[in-house]
Amino acid sequence: MSSCFAAGGKEVTYLQWMLQAWGWTLSVALLALIVALVLGSLMGIFRTTPSKALVWLGETWTEVFRNIPLIVQIFLWYHVLPAIFKPLQAFPSFILVVFALGCFTSARIAEQVKAGINTLPKGQRYAGLAMGFTLPQTYRYVLLPMAFRIVIPPLTSESMNIIKNSSVAFAVSIAELAFFAQQAAEETSQPIMMYSAATLLYFVSAFAINRIAKFVETRVQVPGMLGSK
Numbered sequence: 001m002s003s004c005f006a007a008g009g010k011e012v013t014y015l016q017w018m019l020q021a022w023g024w025t026l027s028v029a030l031l032a033l034i035v036a037l038v039l040g041s042l043m044g045i046f047r048t049t050p051s052k053a054l055v056w057l058g059e060t061w062t063e064v065f066r067n068i069p070l071i072v073q074i075f076l077w078y079h080v081l082p083a084i085f086k087p088l089q090a091f092p093s094f095i096l097v098v099f100a101l102g103c104f105t106s107a108r109i110a111e112q113v114k115a116g117i118n119t120l121p122k123g124q125r126y127a128g129l130a131m132g133f134t135l136p137q138t139y140r141y142v143l144l145p146m147a148f149r150i151v152i153p154p155l156t157s158e159s160m161n162i163i164k165n166s167s168v169a170f171a172v173s174i175a176e177l178a179f180f181a182q183q184a185a186e187e188t189s190q191p192i193m194m195y196s197a198a199t200l201l202y203f204v205s206a207f208a209i210n211r212i213a214k215f216v217e218t219r220v221q222v223p224g225m226l227g228s229k
Contacts, residue, residue, distance in 0.1 A: 014184055014194075021180035022201050028098055028176060029166040029205070033159055035102025036109050043106065044113025045139060058110060065107035071168050073100045078172045097169045105162050112154045116147035149220050156213035160206040167202075177201055 039061075046058030065073070077100040082088040088096070120143060128138030148155075170179035181198035185191035 014188070017184065018177075018180055018197060018201070021175055021177045021198075022205075024094075024169075024174060025163070025166050025176040025201075026205060028094065028101065028169055028174065029163045031098045032101035032105065032166070033162050035099060036105035036158070036162065037155075038106075039103065040106035040109025041113050041144075043110035044117065045144075047110065047114045048117045049135070058114075062107045062110045065103050066111075068104075070101070070104050070165060071171060073104050074168055074171055076100070093172050094174060097172060097174055101162065101165060101168075105158055105165070108158055109155065112151045112158070113147065116151035117143055119150055120146055149217075152213060152217040152220070156210060156217070159209045159213060163205045163209060164202060 043058040043061045046054040047062070049055065068076075074097060077096045078093060082091075082096070124142055124146070125138055128142035129135070133141065166176060167178035169176050170182065173179065177198045181191075181194045185194040188194065
């Protein structure tokens with residue numbers, strides 16, 4: 001792993017290259033997770049409102065992004081959308097991949113947020129409205145704090161999945177872990193070592209997310225509610 005290669009006139013060790021690739025993987029995954037949480041939560045909320053238009057919007061968003069394979073969405077964001085919407089051509093491929101992965105994952109999070117809200121007793125919504133809260137305030141102060149506590153376990157799974165799904169970024173030449181493993185294996189003729197190293201870093205990343213989410217779940221759980229002990 002101490003071999004060197006020339007990159008832009010500089011000698012860089014394979015270890016440094018691998019750590020840089022790990023950084024790209026974490027950057028793509030974490031930014032995509034933020035996009036997914038924001039859009040997924042919004043669409044999940046829309047699907048539980050009394051407004052038929054908002055329900056339709058949330059359902060359509062979920063079905064579209066859930067039923068198109070991720071690799072196809074990556075290519076759509078990278079090749080097709082910039083050709084249709086010219087301003088997107090100014091965005092680097094890294095940002096386009098973040099939005100592709102974020103939108104794909106948001107469809108799954110929308111399902112979980114919807115399920116979390118629907119799990120709550122209907123009396124909580126009525127109680128919030130009876131206290132004089134508007135519908136948005138009822139969601140903000142009554143429903144969502146409890147719903148998100150309930151869906152922490154499935155959100156943990158999605159957070160781990162987004163680390164693994166970030167590997168598709170190699171398809172558009174993002175220098176993340178999968179790209180590193182493929183290129184380094186070809187240059188060194190040591191595919192076992194290179195793919196094992198990349199696999200280990202994927203595992204460490206996903207396991208760290210799991211432990212952080214478990215800690216958060218323990219701190220915020222409400223006794224007697226679904227998902228608590």
